[in-house]
Amino acid sequence: MKKVLKPLVMIFLIMNLSGCGMMMMQQQQQEQNDFSEQQEPTSSDSDLSSDAGSEQNSSESFSDERRIVSLIPSNTEILHAMDMNDEIVGITTVDTYPEALAENPDVEKIDAFEFDIEQLLALEPTHILSHESSRAMHESVLEQFETETGAEVFYVRETETVDGIPETIMDIGKFIGETDKAEETAEDLEKDIDLITENMSGEETYDVFIQISRSPEFYTTGDNTFLNDVVEKVNLENTFGDLEGFTSVSMENVIERNPDYIISVSGVDTDGLNEEVAQFPGIENMTIESEDRQCAVDPDLVTRPGPRITEGMMAISECLTR
Template sequence: MDRIKGILIPVIVLMMAACGAPDNDGDTRIVSLMPSNTEIIAELGLADQFVSVTTEDDYPASVVDDESLVKLNTFELDEEQLIGLSPTHIVAHASSAPMHQDILDRVSEATGADVLVVEDASDIEGIYDSIRKIGGFFDVPEKAEKVIGDIAKEMGNLKEQYSSEEPEAAFIHISAHPEIYTAGDGTFIDDALGWINVENAFDDMEGYPNVSAEAVVERDPDILVSLRGLEDKALAQSIRDIPGLDGLAISEPENQCNVDPDLISRPGPRSAEGLKAVGQCVYE
């Protein structure tokens, strides 16, 4: 059956392409394949033009609560389903585009949809680049610059607010024992925390390294910033389950910052909100 389907899908795509792009009556029909892109597009005032987002999208509420939107599983992207949506614009992401490139090419050929692949933001400036590219893609550059200006103002205020604070060294908590992953240098999370004068205890490592409990003990960070999305009690228990951390500052609940992971790990319009939450936890 899989072999038959593999033969039929390209045939169907070619037949649809031969018949020309579907008639969209001039309406813009947007498919977003990454939650961070969805948030940016919504912030640009285009949420009412979505026809589909992903099963992982959980913001804004207007998108989450819209039962007319098709929710796509990007891990198993359905080509026929995408074609059936008759999109005019598809916004993909560099982290998954290689896996979907052939599908996106065929869908674009069949429907006439324009496709934009947004690069992964590794710093705050990367957010602005993403917004600018998406704004240009939808021909709303002025709105994009307004959104960028608003975010930049918030970020500047946060930087000024915490610039005189004594820096705290943070362990960025991404996964549980025994596979302990953290964020190192060259990541968006590392750059973002730097804006509020929070040092990364593992900034000598690149990307998202797997670290040992012994390495955490050796560095003895002042604060733990958790991006696991746990309740406070569950987070405290998770840290107690890591052997050897007893006696460290981060083993105490008052030194554990439990923030919405989407606000920090998802580069987008709400990043300043996430950093404000971290700053309040660390310094206030």
């Protein structure tokens, strides 16, 4: 078994926009250069770096209207849970929820991997929500954007636990000035998490293999990841919980450990998972050969640290008790 660095499992983490490599660092530098070129002063119009522009270095740089841009899907889902849809003017191209935003043509879709600074400027945001995992990609550009336009930028801290989500909600609420809404959302989520956890605590514990992808080896998660914590939260044991972080394992490794269930978060549906498992070499006589031991879970529900985590926990629970 070989360890795989977190940034290389983008097939799993793309919804969190983490990992980018040298190509993205080069893209970031180009964007910073592009930004600077756009701010060159002209004789006919004061630019953002002029004396007049320097006075805009606050939330008053635009209108009193709050205009929020979310650069990671989990942030968008938290804002939605706080009933902030009407103030969101931009989300990422990989946002899928809520559909009211993802399918709204008036809400700009931003490719966070190929940052278009002109697109961001046109939105005139007052608040930009990024994430710690994408700081290397965006920090230089957003720092200059913040200085020159007065927009506020916040990098949400990465959480590796389900119990850390309410704190993330509170952080976002404080940033956008909606602490009451954030507190209500966080408290409701905490209650739901506690209820699910309590209900599952009396259930039988199973050993589960978490399949993130397979090409050609399996990618799974070990200890100290958000996904591992989700599994433990519903009273299950991770087959490869003795490993650290995201890792690749062979079919021989899976056969040797013979898990009670396979939980796929690769995006495949139940029928697709059934067909895939049937083709596993050496699947004969393994417990997960039975289709009732195969669970296909929407990855957005269990990999995005937001309010819908309870739906993901319930999806796992329902599969185990069907």
